[in-house]
Amino acid sequence: MDDLYREQIIDHYKNPRMKGTLDPHDISYEDDNPLCGDRLRIDVRLGADGRVSEAAFSGQGCAISMASADLLTESIIGKSLEDVRAIGKAEILEMLGIELSPVRLKCALLSLKVLKAGAYGLAEVHDLD
Ligand code: FES
Secondary structure, X not given: OOHHHHHHHHHHHHOOOOEOOOOOOOEEEEEEOOOOOOEEEEEEEEOOOOEEEEEEEEEEOOHHHHHHXXXXXXXXXXXXXXXXXXXXXXXXXXXXXXXXXXXXHHHHHHHHHHHXXXXXXXXXXXXXX
């Protein structure tokens, strides 16, 4: 693993910028990684223009799942729901910047699964399982 990216992941894990919950929220969804049982919740608030004004994540997980959740929630501020729904695996992997084994890929994609389930209102997330 590239040292720079390793440091970025550890930094986001240890010093998350987006950790917390939002109450009230417009979107809130929670799910787990079936391989390990780690759970993640993502809350989103939308502004009057329909774009994401605030986002937060909470839960327990490994460094990769938590860093991924932090980077992802940070990245969606200002985006429309349509743009959020269009985020794919490639963007997550680009944010993390590392090669991942299939098991670690599930960790990295947990946040995307949760966010997209919330953004779609539960539908069409099976391609991430
Ligand atoms: Fe559970 Fe990574 S080991 S999400």
